[in-house]
Amino acid sequence: MTFNRRTFLGASAVVAAGLAAPMVRAQGKPRVVVIGGGAGGATAARYIAKDSKGEVDVTLIEPTRTYYTCFFSNLYLGGFKEMDDLGHTYGGLAAGGVNVVHDWAVGVDRDARTVSLAGGASLPYDKLILSPGIDFVDGAVEGWDLSAQNAMPHAYKGGSQTELLKAQLKAMPEGGTFAMVAPPNPYRCPPGPYERVSMVAHYLKANNPTAKIIVADPKAKFSKMALFQEGWNNHYSGMVDWIGEDFGGGNVSVDPAAMTVTIDGEETKVDVCNVIPAMKAGRIAELAGVTDGNWAPVNAADMSSKADPDIHVLGDASQQGDMPKSGFSANSQAKVCANAVRGALTGSKVFPAKFSNTCWSLIDADDGVKVGATYEATEEKIAKVDGFISQTGESSDVRKATYEESEGWYAGITADMFGASV
Amino acid sequence: MVRALRSLLPLALTGLTALSGHADTGDAQAGEKVFQQCKGCHQVGAGATHRIGPHLNGLFGRKAASLDDFEYSKSFERAGAGGLEWHAETLDVFLENPRAITSGTRMSFRGVKDAQDRAHLIVYLRQFSDNPADIPEADPTAQAVDHDLDPAILALTGDPEYGAYLSGECTTCHQTGGSDEGIPSITFWPEDQFVVAMHAYKNKQRNHPVMQMIAGRLGDEEIAALAAYFKDLEN
Numbered sequence: 001m002t003f004n005r006r007t008f009l010g011a012s013a014v015v016a017a018g019l020a021a022p023m024v025r026a027q028g029k030p031r032v033v034v035i036g037g038g039a040g041g042a043t044a045a046r047y048i049a050k051d052s053k054g055e056v057d058v059t060l061i062e063p064t065r066t067y068y069t070c071f072f073s074n075l076y077l078g079g080f081k082e083m084d085d086l087g088h089t090y091g092g093l094a095a096g097g098v099n100v101v102h103d104w105a106v107g108v109d110r111d112a113r114t115v116s117l118a119g120g121a122s123l124p125y126d127k128l129i130l131s132p133g134i135d136f137v138d139g140a141v142e143g144w145d146l147s148a149q150n151a152m153p154h155a156y157k158g159g160s161q162t163e164l165l166k167a168q169l170k171a172m173p174e175g176g177t178f179a180m181v182a183p184p185n186p187y188r189c190p191p192g193p194y195e196r197v198s199m200v201a202h203y204l205k206a207n208n209p210t211a212k213i214i215v216a217d218p219k220a221k222f223s224k225m226a227l228f229q230e231g232w233n234n235h236y237s238g239m240v241d242w243i244g245e246d247f248g249g250g251n252v253s254v255d256p257a258a259m260t261v262t263i264d265g266e267e268t269k270v271d272v273c274n275v276i277p278a279m280k281a282g283r284i285a286e287l288a289g290v291t292d293g294n295w296a297p298v299n300a301a302d303m304s305s306k307a308d309p310d311i312h313v314l315g316d317a318s319q320q321g322d323m324p325k326s327g328f329s330a331n332s333q334a335k336v337c338a339n340a341v342r343g344a345l346t347g348s349k350v351f352p353a354k355f356s357n358t359c360w361s362l363i364d365a366d367d368g369v370k371v372g373a374t375y376e377a378t379e380e381k382i383a384k385v386d387g388f389i390s391q392t393g394e395s396s397d398v399r400k401a402t403y404e405e406s407e408g409w410y411a412g413i414t415a416d417m418f419g420a421s422v
Numbered sequence: 423m424v425r426a427l428r429s430l431l432p433l434a435l436t437g438l439t440a441l442s443g444h445a446d447t448g449d450a451q452a453g454e455k456v457f458q459q460c461k462g463c464h465q466v467g468a469g470a471t472h473r474i475g476p477h478l479n480g481l482f483g484r485k486a487a488s489l490d491d492f493e494y495s496k497s498f499e500r501a502g503a504g505g506l507e508w509h510a511e512t513l514d515v516f517l518e519n520p521r522a523i524t525s526g527t528r529m530s531f532r533g534v535k536d537a538q539d540r541a542h543l544i545v546y547l548r549q550f551s552d553n554p555a556d557i558p559e560a561d562p563t564a565q566a567v568d569h570d571l572d573p574a575i576l577a578l579t580g581d582p583e584y585g586a587y588l589s590g591e592c593t594t595c596h597q598t599g600g601s602d603e604g605i606p607s608i609t610f611w612p613e614d615q616f617v618v619a620m621h622a623y624k625n626k627q628r629n630h631p632v633m634q635m636i637a638g639r640l641g642d643e644e645i646a647a648l649a650a651y652f653k654d655l656e657n
Contacts, residue, residue: 358595420599
């Protein structure tokens with residue numbers, strides 16, 4: 001009989017499970033590795049390090065040294081924020097006791113419980129938290145792939161892509177056409193594409209008022225639809241042409257070399273084309289073998305993977321039920337996860353899961369709207385409890401206060417993710 | 423006959439219960455006396471001007487924090503932007519305990535606790551608004567209702583460890599560093615004020631939809647736990 005690596009590990013895993021003193025290590029501290037330093041991962045790393053007071057060894061793996069938030073990046077397009085306003089470094093987390101490693105995670109060995117890095121290192125873990133955000137589904141928009149992202153940017157991960165789209169917007173000829181290919185559900189930040197349309201329109205109204213915006217959308221309706229459409233009518237009358245599913249908005253192909261978009265058989269030459277393709281969990285979730293289809297299914301009570309109890313998946317990459325994929329949701333899920341992981345590793349008290357989300361969108365200067373809900377963990381999923389949405393026809397005072405609140409939220413959530421700046 | 427009486431009895435009792443929280447309609451002269459305790463900061467009537475607080479002429483039907491020439495606190499401005507208007511009902515809640523409606527303002531007044539006194543005061547103030555007559559469209563002449571929190575709720579001792587966990591839901595928006603830009607600070611609050619404010623959201627006396635939703639599903643023990651945690655939170 002020969003032992004290959006898999007059968008050997010499988011056998012030893014069974015023995016280990018049989019002995020099962022959960023997570024009490026013979027030597028050293030319990031180890032948590034977090035992959036991805038965004039709203040889910042940074043928050044989880046910070047909370048576990050902070051609340052365990054040194055009892056847990058926390059390592060965060062994040063390739064970028066400065067993280068540019070995708071949330072609020074539309075406000076940069078509209079001219080309400082500078083890129084620097086959206087950048088955050090990891091010094092606050094390091095000072096808070098998190099071991100920050102700037103590298104790519106390229107593999108997960110679930111039997112050995114190790115994460116391999118592009119730089120060659122291998123990190124052992126007792127609990128692994130995956131918060132890798134999104135990647136794009138290959139072939140989702142005919143004619144587009146990542147090699148075309150400079151000609152037709154997605155700008156749906158914060159940073160250079162957002163800057164590229166802004167540069168292209170600024171370079172549009174007078175009376176030119178800005179096209180957007182909107183994504184199918186589910187995707188990161190449901191109101192995001194439509195806030196982007198609003199911010200692009202805000203920029204064009206001031207700088208290129210005869211320009212047009214075409215949106216090809218595979219959906220028949222979208223988040224805050226009535227609010228956005230009211231806002232487009234009020235502020236940008238005649239500028240935005242939204243083509244939904246009923247009018248062939250889902251039947252789209254692009255030609256990045258010719259800069260054309262074909263919607264339901266009709267080809268249009270455009271000056272800027274923002275292609276936001278269908279999305280899936282960040283690649284490392286698939287490499288870890290915890291995805292089912294495009295997303296990683298999780299248990300609602302603690303965000304643990306349905307495929308592996310020692311792996312938790314947070315934020316956009318997770319398939320959890322009713323919560324929208326948003327930075328707020330990821331931050332909320334991270335705290336539930338951190339509480340559960342710390343409990344499993346140190347025996348600290350685990351409290352019941354509670355989740356919430358609010359998404360603010362800016363339609364025009366001082367015209368902010370919001371939608372939000374609270375959620376609870378059930379056996380099957382994260383389930384919505386209660387919610388609210390801004391109303392059409394609200395007074396300008398209410399809309400201004402809503403925008404100011406969103407600014408307060410941005411300061412709040414980034415402090416909550418990254419800790420006090422150093 | 424006896425049966426008929428019996429069946430009437432529960433109805434009559436229900437009626438009594440509903441009425442027992444109300445004071446009788448107020449009296450303006452008595453209200454003027456109650457107003458003595460407001461005069462240090464507020465003027466009302468001919469020639470009234472702003473002092474520490476704004477003048478109170480034309481108060482009824484006015485949006486909170488809407489006089490251009492008075493510099494309001496952020497808390498009042500938020501309440502006004504959120505839709506708070508001064509009517510008999512809102513004044514009654516506010517005057518009973520101003521901190522149920524706003525926090526961190528110059529109105530350091532514990533409130534008029536007696537429902538009848540509030541009714542008098544509201545009738546008195548109403549004389550200085552443009553529509554003093556009792557017409558159906560206008561505010562009804564005041565009937566004060568008791569709103570104050572059950573003392574048992576205020577007496578609960580919260581578990582700060584549970585509060586620390588629950589606070590994660592707050593700190594997505596509210597900064598622990600205490601910034602007050604766009605979203606109010608919630609650190610270092612006296613516990614009782616925190617509890618009163620959260621129950622005011624829960625009971626929809628404060629008008630912010632996010633906070634009504636968040637507070638709406640917090641139990642009494644959870645609110646107490648959060649108050650215990652935030653009262654001495656260090657950055």
